[in-house]
Amino acid sequence: MSLPRLRTVLDTMPSYQPSEGVYASERRPRLLSANESPHQPLSGITEAIARAGATVNRYPDPGCAALTRSLARTHGIDEDRIVVGAGSVALLQTLFQAIADPGAEVVHAWPSFELYPVLAELAGVTCVPVPLTDGTHDLRTMADRITPRTRLVVVCNPNNPTGTVADPDELARFIARIPPTCLVALDEAYFEYVRSPAVTNGLEYGLAHPNIVVLRTFSKAYGLAGLRVGYLVGDARVTRRLRKAGLAYAVSAVAQHAAVEALVLQEQLMRRVDDTVAERTRVREALLRDGWAIPASEANFLWLPLGEDAAAFGQWCTHQGIAVRAFPGEGVRVTVGSREDNDVFLTAAATWRTTRP
Numbered sequence: 001m002s003l004p005r006l007r008t009v010l011d012t013m014p015s016y017q018p019s020e021g022v023y024a025s026e027r028r029p030r031l032l033s034a035n036e037s038p039h040q041p042l043s044g045i046t047e048a049i050a051r052a053g054a055t056v057n058r059y060p061d062p063g064c065a066a067l068t069r070s071l072a073r074t075h076g077i078d079e080d081r082i083v084v085g086a087g088s089v090a091l092l093q094t095l096f097q098a099i100a101d102p103g104a105e106v107v108h109a110w111p112s113f114e115l116y117p118v119l120a121e122l123a124g125v126t127c128v129p130v131p132l133t134d135g136t137h138d139l140r141t142m143a144d145r146i147t148p149r150t151r152l153v154v155v156c157n158p159n160n161p162t163g164t165v166a167d168p169d170e171l172a173r174f175i176a177r178i179p180p181t182c183l184v185a186l187d188e189a190y191f192e193y194v195r196s197p198a199v200t201n202g203l204e205y206g207l208a209h210p211n212i213v214v215l216r217t218f219s220k221a222y223g224l225a226g227l228r229v230g231y232l233v234g235d236a237r238v239t240r241r242l243r244k245a246g247l248a249y250a251v252s253a254v255a256q257h258a259a260v261e262a263l264v265l266q267e268q269l270m271r272r273v274d275d276t277v278a279e280r281t282r283v284r285e286a287l288l289r290d291g292w293a294i295p296a297s298e299a300n301f302l303w304l305p306l307g308e309d310a311a312a313f314g315q316w317c318t319h320q321g322i323a324v325r326a327f328p329g330e331g332v333r334v335t336v337g338s339r340e341d342n343d344v345f346l347t348a349a350a351t352w353r354t355t356r357p
């Protein structure tokens, strides 16, 4: 029997299956696989959600005016530089669609955020992945791979899954080599966890360049992963056109109100981020003491470069009731969670090292 015809790319492109089986399993594992905040929402947030819940017979504000105003005030930038989306994945999708002329290419590092190739292929954009060197973006090679067809370069800083950051001087030299007709997306989903002073703040740096856009999210440090809100900052002449490419009404009223409240409660939320950063240091030091080689991370996760053992270690963690993210043949990414969950992970990792053949 013939089946309906769909685009052939859907047969060949990779599918994104994060936390496979986690949501369906009867006993919820400890969730250290999706780089979420381990904290439950503050009461101010749940109250904002309840208030917005009472309005859901109406469509949300498609322009996200109140949230855009709060973001503009928070960052000291003009409102017209901001585009709000249903998570930064939605904004990435918008970006890929916005550059997807026939033959368009995107240069990105690999391994990096797994949705870059998925969204690119879906939009008909050809991926040019450039392997990391020593766990960081090889910016020189990435610039070398730019051709007249390159319409977008993505730099994930800090990089998911390694947690590493780009050297600011190298990043500046790299950006100077990008033609002004090519967009550069600085994906800063984990920016709030950065503690090293030598890290580029895309919002301070990128705004001088009309071809740079910066992506931020409420899913990590702000603890709103379940509501799907992210934002993009760029030149107003670019953001005006990107807004047209986004899906109308994609950001719910509940999400918009909760995000506005999260900005009101920013100080309290950033203290939670400080706790996660302290846990990051504690967990990394414990792993280093046990003999693991863990790169310094500026994000809310750590990278275990296990190579061929990655899949087996991922399964081992699953058996111990812990969801982590295995990248077969490369390594395992573990989110820095609550102290209790981190301790369970440390025990599992130590047992693996001592009992493995």
Ligand code: PMP
Pocket: 034, 035, 086, 087, 088, 089, 090, 113, 156, 160, 187, 189, 216, 217, 218, 219, 225, 228, 229, 230
């Ligand atoms: N960028 C990076 C680098 C990420 O790791 C993630 C989430 N894992 C996202 C973007 C998407 O985040 P969200 O859609 O929840 O804002």
